[in-house]
């Protein structure tokens with residue numbers, strides 16, 4: 001095995017142990033792509049020297065930074081469109097009806113990356129459900145990566161990021177210009193509670209949830225990790241709540257307590273025998 005392959009094996013193991021994410025052995029180009037800048041910024045002459053250093057010291061913020069740099073953070077506003085349409089037309093209306101006595105809703109964007117997903121949900125609520133202004137709506141967004149969360153909290157996006165999923169009308173309604181970029185307006189930003197949460201660890205900071213967006217996250221885990229996360233989802237999701245996964249993701253074969261519902265525009269998941 002070459003030194004490069006050995007180094008990548010070390011990094012893959014580190015990423016797996018810290019996040020559950022499985023990086024395939026042949027994707028060693030990911031190290032070149034994502035660690036070069038970090039290695040230089042932290043004073044190493046090459047990725048090899050940086051990795052060698054990681055191997056010799058106890059777990060540190062440098063390891064955390066390396067893991068965060070290697071995680072896939074791909075996202076966009078209203079990604080795939082259809083789940084948001086389903087949220088708007090099939091999910092929120094009945095939930096609003098069934099929660100009308102206590103007027104509380106808890107929605108979670110798990111693995112929210114740089115914030116486009118929770119802000120899309122916040123804009124959708126503001127746009128289509130003005131009646132929720134008088135409710136207690138907790139829109140929680142979490143990620144393992146503090147680097148992504150810092151960006152999410154700032155809510156500043158490039159033109160390119162804005163153009164991926166937002167119309168000019170939505171952009172102008174919910175963002176303002178800051179230099180060459182766009183920042184989400186404070187009223188939308190304040191609707192989202194960001195928190196750092198590693199899905200492998202405790203979820204104690206979460207309330208019971210009505211809607212969970214766990215999209216394009218499970219896909220990076222092995223079956224055992226997927227099962228253990230779905231097991232936690234089952235405990236935190238209210239019995240009549242809804243789970244959205246990414247378009248290529250499923251609970252099928254993983255957890256029989258969930259059933260897939262083929263809605264008008266999108267697939268989502270419920271707990272079997274849920275009361276609705």
Ligand SMILES: C[S@@+](CC[C@H](N)C(=O)[O-])C[C@H]1O[C@@H](n2cnc3c(N)ncnc32)[C@H](O)[C@@H]1O
Nearest residue numbers: 019071073074075111113144145198199215216
């Ligand atoms: C591809 S992004 C998906 C973003 C968004 N949900 C979407 O669908 O557009 C996957 C996110 O999962 C996060 N992630 C990976 N492993 C995690 C873990 N163990 N705990 C929490 N978040 C994790 C990554 O940091 C990344 O931001």
